[in-house]
Amino acid sequence: MKRNIVLIGMPGVGKSTVGVILAKVLGYQFIDADLVIQERENRLLRDIIAQDGLEGFLKAEEKANIQVAGEAKKAVIATGGSVVYCEQAMRHLSGTGQIVYLKLDYDTLDKRLCNLKGRGVVLKDGQDLRGLYDERIPLYEKYADITVDEKNLDVEETLQKIVERLKQ
Numbered sequence: 001m002k003r004n005i006v007l008i009g010m011p012g013v014g015k016s017t018v019g020v021i022l023a024k025v026l027g028y029q030f031i032d033a034d035l036v037i038q039e040r041e042n043r044l045l046r047d048i049i050a051q052d053g054l055e056g057f058l059k060a061e062e063k064a065n066i067q068v069a070g071e072a073k074k075a076v077i078a079t080g081g082s083v084v085y086c087e088q089a090m091r092h093l094s095g096t097g098q099i100v101y102l103k104l105d106y107d108t109l110d111k112r113l114c115n116l117k118g119r120g121v122v123l124k125d126g127q128d129l130r131g132l133y134d135e136r137i138p139l140y141e142k143y144a145d146i147t148v149d150e151k152n153l154d155v156e157e158t159l160q161k162i163v164e165r166l167k168q
């Protein structure tokens with residue numbers, strides 16, 4: 001098995017929730033890239049976006065993920081949903097492990113997400129969840145080594161499906 005497992009997908013698909021349990025099951029380290037960004041910046045994600053704008057946030061996300069890719073060994077890495085806008089970081093992450101795309105249909109995601117801004121989601125002016133979804137899906141598909149569809153699955157079932165799909 002390649003050494004890291006990198007979870008990508010829309011906000012709220014469960015990269016952080018499932019990632020930490022996956023790490024425990026595999027005996028891997030767990031890294032939440034969003035927390036690395038917050039620690040490096042000493043600010044909340046939503047404050048970085050409010051103060052530096054989306055471009056500024058993506059620069060911080062790019063740097064933090066390149067750092068994570070350089071340091072992580074046998075780790076499950078829960079990325080932020082917007083990491084797929086950071087081409088350089090994605091190249092680094094891809095080089096260190098398997099990219100697992102957690103896929104969820106729009107309607108289920110819409111029900112699950114109630115406070116997008118509070119999460120610090122990278123939303124352009126006037127963009128709604130539908131617009132974000134349509135813009136992001138091709139990017140997640142482009143970078144995915146493995147796609148796991150979690151429709152109608154709970155956290156445990158999603159976890160099980162990821163483990164089954166991981167390449168040796």
Ligand SMILES: Nc1ncnc2c1ncn2[C@@H]1O[C@H](COP(=O)(O)OP(=O)(O)OP(=O)(O)O)[C@@H](O)[C@H]1O
Binds near residue numbers: 012015016017080
């Ligand atoms: N099958 C499932 N897999 C993962 N999470 C699920 C599932 N069903 C429901 N959930 C819930 O969905 C939420 C996922 O939130 P989480 O913060 O883990 O997403 P995330 O992908 O890390 O988002 P972000 O990009 O904002 O960091 C949690 O509240 C979790 O309990």
Ligand SMILES: O=C(O)C1=C[C@@H](O)[C@@H](O)[C@H](O)C1
Binds near residue numbers: 034046079081120122
């Ligand atoms: O999908 C997004 O645009 C993001 C979601 C947040 O949880 C963070 O991962 C980050 O602020 C970006």
Ligand SMILES: [Mg+2]
Binds near residue numbers: 015034078079080
């Ligand atoms: Mg998360």
